[in-house]
Amino acid sequence: MTTTERRLYQFPLSLYCEKTCWNLDCKGLPWQAVNLMPGPHIPVAWWLARQRTLPILRDGKMCIGDSTAIALYLEKHYPQHALLPQDAALRREVLALEEYFDDIGDHVRRSVWSLAVDSPEVSRIFFHGYAAQQQRLGELMRPLLRLMIRCTFDVWPKQVEASWQRVEDGLALVESRLRNTGSGYLAGDRFTLADLTAASMLAPLIGPPGSPWPDDRVGIEPGPGREQFRARDAGRWILAMYARHRQPVIS
């Protein structure tokens, strides 16, 4: 299948879209990104997959929405470079971790947007990766963009405070799993969907090279916040997962 037959409808800065990009690259599958504008994406997403959120993968005649459903679809139809173990108990463990970290992604997104939503750079950060014309439009709709980010991701003080706690819980779970397995991976002794999900969901906190959020790309100075996350075991592990496993696999 060619890239034009496999398309990923996405927001370039979205952590759930990054999870699916990584998943496709891991499988060595060629694909093409279609970057949608927030707002106008809604009728397109509904038309494609009867849902509101991205990512949505179009694979030939199939349209699959939701990064977890996409991961399961890819595992079934493209078993090469398997991300789910054969062993039933280990597979359940991986799927449970995937579900947990998928949920943590929501809290990471709220927490990091709370730091960037009022920045004068907000539209440049959000529209990085879009065509020049879309970027200009994004600049014009800056106040609307801020409101959309706050309302869509619930970026309000009480929710943000609770989310930072959940982010801390997620980082602590990575650290305790690594101590338990001793293998450098969250479950078993090799890279699985659990590692891919945890690393991509937590990566916006530290911006590893190869992710959509390195310092120079989102325009955040490497300040004490990111340095603090990078210095702890979970942060070092996320950087290692990106360095070791984020390259496209040539099949």
Ligand SMILES: N[C@@H](CCC(=O)N[C@@H](CS)C(=O)NCC(=O)O)C(=O)O
């Ligand atoms: N659980 C979903 C979450 C997807 C999601 O929240 N996507 C966000 C972008 S990060 C989105 O499309 N938001 C737009 C909206 O809600 O209108 C998944 O794994 O795909």
